[in-house]
Amino acid sequence: MxxxxxxxxxxxxxxxxxxxxxxxxxxxxxxxxxxxxxxxxxxxxxxxxxxxxxxxxxxxxxxxxxxxxxxxxxxRWDRFEEARRTHGTTAEITVLSVDALEPTGSWITINWNRFGHVQRAWLEALAEPIWAGSVLLISPDPGQVRPGMPWPATYFIQASYVFAWAPATVSVPRLGREAIAGAMNFK
The missing domain is CATH 1.10.287 (Helix Hairpins)
Known part of the structure; x- marks a missing residue:
């Protein structure tokens, strides 16, 4: 394991x-x-x-x-920042929990770091495992998320849209200790 x-x-x-x-x-x-x-x-x-x-x-x-x-x-954070600079429109999401693992992907609960919105998501299987507490750099799908429109009930993340990941515990000064502790229920 x-x-x-x-x-x-x-x-x-x-x-x-x-x-x-x-x-x-x-x-x-x-x-x-x-x-x-x-x-x-x-x-x-x-x-x-x-x-x-x-x-x-x-x-x-x-x-x-x-x-x-x-x-x-x-x-990992250096690679994360490099991927952010190289790719166009990106968004950071924090994986709050991994709800179910399946051969083709995982059901996860995510927090959109910029908006503070928590929602359920389907993440296609990646080359390496993703854990609760990971911050993912993704390219948001404009077909699912649009300004002024309601959030989808479930967000689908394609593996090709995930550019990098890093542990959230190192990013505490950037994201704010309270935001991470509250979102992940750590005290």
């Missing part, structure tokens, strides 16, 4: 923070005990050293994973 490339990896979790604090406190109090001590104290030192190494390695792995995710997300 693919991991969701839209979700920013977490570095600090409550369990990791508590484990780090516990090892730090233990490391601060153990030197107060006389050294060299008995075999029990040596075992405690060895366990503490192993735990400190494991926790440190976990922090490093998570930091590297997040750093590589940020680099990839920024590259």
């Amino acid at each position: 693919d991991s969701n490339p839209v979700i920013k990896p977490k570095v600090a979790t409550p369990a990791l923070i508590l484990a780090s604090v516990a090892v730090a406190i233990a490391a601060a109090f153990i030197p107060e005990v006389r050294w060299p001590g008995n075999a029990g104290l040596t075992i405690v030192w060895a366990v503490l050293l192993v735990l400190a190494g494991l926790i440190g390695a976990l922090w490093l792995v998570r930091a590297r994973r997040r750093r590589s995710w940020l680099v990839e997300a920024n590259k």
Whole structure:
């Protein structure tokens, strides 16, 4: 199963923070005990050293994973902006949810970023999977969306009309934290 490339990896979790604090406190109090001590104290030192190494390695792995995710997300946004400059009329939509997957496409719920309009859409199958939280750069179909006309009940997005996608979590300063949090029900 693919991991969701839209979700920013977490570095600090409550369990990791508590484990780090516990090892730090233990490391601060153990030197107060006389050294060299008995075999029990040596075992405690060895366990503490192993735990400190494991926790440190976990922090490093998570930091590297997040750093590589940020680099990839920024590259996606660079490609997104390049596609916006190269193509004529474009629109940004945020995928709020993927409602149903089918071999030929997916039923999704989208938010038109410029208008704040939420609606159901059919997205033809793309070369790579699209996840909730993705921002798609599309060419709006003038046969479906016209100024002064009501929005269609369901918007149909052809695969050839999708130029690029990027994770919405990196675009928070551009789109506004409240707009994304409200639209995706994240608090």
